[in-house]
Amino acid sequence: MKNLGLVRAAAVTPVLKVANPEFNTEEIIRCMYEANSNGAGIILFPELCLSAYTCGDLFYQDLLYNKNLEGLRQIAEVTGKIASVVVLGFYLRIDNSLFNCAALIQGGKVRGIVPKMFLPNYKEFYEARWFSPGLTKANHVNSVRLFGYDVPFGHLIFEDESIDLKLGIEVCEDLWVPVPPGSYLALRGAHILLNPSSSDETVAKSEYRKNLVNMESARSICGYVYTSSGVHESTTDIVYSGHKIISENGLNLAESPLFERNSSILYGDIDYDRIKFERTHSRNFESSAAAFSTNIEYSKVALDPVRVLESGSDTLKRTYEKNPFVPSDPATVDKRCNEIFSIQSSGLAKRMEHTRSKKAVVGISGGLDSTLALLVCAETFKLIGKDPGDIIAVTMPGFGTTDKTYNNAQTIMRLLGVDQREISIRDAVLQHFKDIGHDPDQHDITYENSQARERTQILMDIANKEGGLVIGTGDLSEVALGWSTYNGDHMSMYGVNTSVPKTLVRFVIKWVMDYRLSGPSEEKNFSSDNALLKQTLQDIMDTPISPELLPPDAEGKIAQKTEDTVGPYILHDFFMYYTIRFGMQPRKLLYIAKTAFAGEYSEDFIKKWLITFYRRFFSQQFKRSCIPDGPKVGSVSLSPRGDWRMPSDADPAQWLKELEE
Incomplete structure (x- = not known):
């Protein structure tokens, strides 16, 4: 198994200058190369990062608008030289209106543009002064002409058919509304949601923001990558912190410090195989999709194969606890x-x-x-x-x-x-x-x-x-x-x-x-x-x-x-957790166990006891089929009346064969 079912996401907050797309473009490109060299398959930049979010009435200036598009064109060309998908914020004129947008770029081309559906226009925010809500165009404009070719626009889901991976985009405020666009995107199949944002910082807001991201990823059973503008935005009335969060099904994989002065990149390895397993396992997800996902018509945009992590060439940045049943805190x-x-x-x-x-x-x-x-x-x-x-x-x-x-x-x-x-x-x-x-x-x-x-x-x-x-x-x-x-x-x-x-x-x-x-x-x-x-x-x-x-x-x-006979319980509990809780395949489990227990157990030692685990787990089901009542206390249970129903005569040969190949 080379493909581990994981993709590395990079959330970036670049140093920028307000109303200087040329400077911003150069810094974005530099960060793209850095993230690409670190194995990122998806690179996310903040909302309106080409111009800066805090340009105010300068958004109406044609010079700024044109330079913003020129920067997008240059960045698109660079993506032809790297393996990563890039998502970033810019603004676009359609007819007589400006739209705050996110572009997904891959292989030298802008593959699709998603407008910000809901605009904040309260307290310190007054985006409606310059921009129109994306909903006004997304429902009836399917593409726009840009750089000499037609680019899909509006309600989009980006799909890599080779690994069945789908991406969705919502922009900043979209996450904060009662029913976020991301919820519909997830119900229509998006495994990972990307949010380029410019969220100012006030006391305790970062904790609330993190809870929003984690809850959205949990409720929608998805990966969620969030990045926000940093301290180099205008500080006329408010300050931005460059908050970055990467979450997976409610689990906070990574979170950045606030108020970093230099360009910064946060990495997180998202297990999209786990997301698929969880959605398949949770029958109500499919029921919700059937009930609600027809409210919006989405267009699918085909992607070239997205760069994923491979066991032979990549080192995981994600850490797996040796004792997954016991929290580290x-x-x-x-x-x-x-x-x-x-x-x-x-x-x-x-x-x-x-x-x-x-x-x-x-x-x-x-x-x-x-x-x-x-x-x-x-x-x-x-x-x-x-x-x-x-x-x-x-x-x-x-x-x-x-x-x-x-x-x-x-x-x-x-x-x-x-x-x-x-x-x-x-x-x-x-x-x-x-x-x-x-x-x-x-x-x-x-x-x-x-x-x-x-x-x-x-x-x-x-x-x-x-x-x-x-x-x-x-x-x-x-x-x-x-x-x-x-x-x-x-x-x-x-x-x-x-x-x-x-x-x-x-x-x-x-x-x-x-x-x-x-x-x-x-x-x-x-x-x-x-x-x-x-x-x-x-x-x-x-x-x-x-x-x-x-x-x-x-x-x-x-x-x-x-433990001399069956092997260390810490290994068996590790095997059990990832096999039962997430349906992890044997070779992936072996690779992750080897990573988690590096320096403690050799790969051969881990493999020996993983083989023992599969053999015993399959052969001993007849005992589990008639175990007494007892309370479920965690996310893994083997009660035949509850979480686990398995035939007593199932054959482990396929699991063992995958380990041996």
């Missing part, structure tokens, strides 16, 4: 963990009340998942006003249990004040081995799964006896990989962790440590000794992940480490 992490913990406990509270369950029954191993499940149970019982003594927490030592995990399990149960029980599974499993004729010295899958099923049987029977609900502890990563024993730990009566990935489990526990057990918001009565509980939780997080189904090593330490 600490304040956001805290907020999300609070929401997750609340969703888990609220979901369990509803189920406890609905089933009239007297008690909750949960198996405690001293590992991450069962620890989080127990913390959720403790929070739930506070919500519904039940005594923590009605939480039956059972530790079930087996052949692989180590002193460390056993002691940690005992400690957290004691500190949370639950009904603490210990039931060894050794004798029962040995008897089972004898019954089925299995050699206990043969440490195979039968040896391991027998222990998991025995533990589940104990929990289920206690729940029946006590009128309780068995709380599942398995997490989303285990669900994806099928890392559970069918009808063993795979089964419960309500799985509180079922859509929390392994990498996120740690953060939720850490949040409990920082916000429930310590700090200004500490809940003094969360446990009998918050400081000791926090210390024990830290020890649990420092313990290697293991099902502890095989005997410890000679030193009594964990010998069976899950």
